[in-house]
Amino acid sequence: MSKPSRLLIAASGTGGHLFPAIALAEQLPDYKIEWLGVPNRLETQLVPDQYPLHTINLEGFQQRFGLGTLGILLRLANSIRQVRQLLKENNFQGLVTTGGYIAAPAILAARSLSLPVILHEANALPGKVTRWLSPWCTNVAVGFAAAENYLPRVSTVVTGTPVRSQFRTPQTLDLPIPENVPLIVVVGGSQGAVAINQLVRQSAQSWFDAGAWIVHLTGENDPDAQSLQHPQYITLPFYKNMAGLFQRANLAISRAGAATLTELTVTQTPAILIPYPYAAEDHQLFNAAVLADAGAGIVFRQSELTPQLLESKVLHFLKSPLELKEMRSRAGALAIPDSAEILAELVRKLVN
Template identity: 65%
Template sequence: MPKRLLIAASGTGGHIFPAIALAQKLPDYKIGWLGVPNRAEKNLVPPQYYIHEIEAEGFQKPFGLGTLRTSLGLLCSIYKAWQVLIDGPFEGLFTTGGYIAAPAIIAARLLGLPVILHESNAIPGKVTRLLAPFCTAVILGFEDAAKYLPLAKTLTVGTPVRGSFFDKKKLDLPIPEDVPLVVVVGGSQGAVAVNQLVRQCANTLFEAGIWIVHLTGENDPDVGSLQHPQYIQMPFYNEMPALLQRANLAISRAGASALTELAITKTPSILIPYPYAAENHQAYNAAAFVQAGAAVAFLQEELTPEILSSKVLDLLNSPELLKQMTGSAIHLARQDSTERLNIIVRYVMDGKKIPKINN
């Protein structure tokens, strides 16, 4: 009989894509998915993984009546997650953190099931810091995150990426092979502020012969406002490995999953951390890449179209600097993250002691 594993990953590509990468390494497992209604998992999770939906939200507001409502909601979510685990019947839980992780972890531990938690950010989220000590294993994307989790059993393996990122692919878009290409990525939900900045400086870049592929997300109010032969815009693009492999430069948010994909594809980047990310974790993620020499970063509030266009032109006119950034990105990429996580999950699910894995 195949092992039965419930994966709890919801909300953004940063939570969902690493979980998909793991699931692809477990073809001999029976996998279910725990998600939240009307979130990104509905479109991102492959159809072979049935999605069990529960309501889940975080404690974001000051203490008050809303806190009581959220607390009651958490109890209901724990009960529903508990039911999903029993009905599976699932033998263990894997989660990538976020709101969905709290009820899932608590329900699994109440049932005595093993729990593997993967935290991809340099600064662990609130749920991770609170519940990591109760997990069977806590797997980290950044080694520095361990200092925030002194009571947890942690291992650093990096952040998993889907297998397709390791295959060399040709880009299926009408872009000449000999032109500089800038790819703009705001994360799985898009980034309206970044979209506006890019459109405002686009004409300067077009005049320099630069092509732009702009992934706007689904919630861009200005979609269609810019038209140009050197400009391709889409809400999202399924063949991200080929796109990033072709790109000379990326303009991106600094979610851990996006940064891992940039590192694996050796893509130099200008990072604009999302300013409202929990614990400001994207700024810390970006700082790790800047320190390594793989990226430059700007706070959103300090960026203007003039600054952004100037930096893009400076980088694209500095092939030696781009080459150095590419080399730095290679050193940040953990090529075997998914496989190492796969090994850990299998050991935990089999009730075995996790083998020593060098960081």
């Protein structure tokens, strides 16, 4: 039997970068996969035990201020050297990355060794590293077709963004929610969103009065997370079974990270989207526009959204099941549920 191919996956920082990479890795059980991340981010908790995690220190390189261009270049050169050494010592045959800062040294190191690189960009407005370095990659896959407009010199393929396998089969929900009540899920990306949490807590009473239940994923950093108590209200800092939750939900109130939006299309969950206003280059607004333009959701900028406006919009949806049904099917029309397999196929072609 031939030896398994060795693949390095560089994905780091947030759930939005990690979950799609984990979903892809799940489709490559015959590969010897190892992970590249940084020491103090979510990968130390989320990367499954079967993938050894190597870390490099990107501090300084990630800071926008403080270091001059020369400082940043020196850091980058140092990171590239570390990744090159890792790739050579372990005889990796290729690299997959989901973008972000970790992608810069990873792509440059792998290409300097002539290894194939597959870059997956989940956002509708590709990040800076993707825009700068995609011409160097062997293959560039995008989650949303809109991203292709920003990568004019690159040949890209629209693969969608991989979702964890649970999203594609019906999941049971281990939360005590009655069967026939409308369910609203509130989620602020993998870190939670304090501003959305506050808006929701101020608006929720009339949704309870209308019979709705709320599952509110607050993130770990909300000091007031426990301030609202109600029999129809479940609050958790983080929840693993997002597939079960989105499948059951009638409506989501959410930030507009690419991974979450992709999941919402796969589970066909209508959404009120409130893009994170401080995201790099306002990229969440571009993601949200993809769903809004397709009629799968509506978008509010955080600055224009008052508790009253949110309250009345949700009440409107709770009274309009037909409208929600149409939004569900429009969300479904955007979905590429087998994105992980499509990307895995690409990996098999290039890394062997």
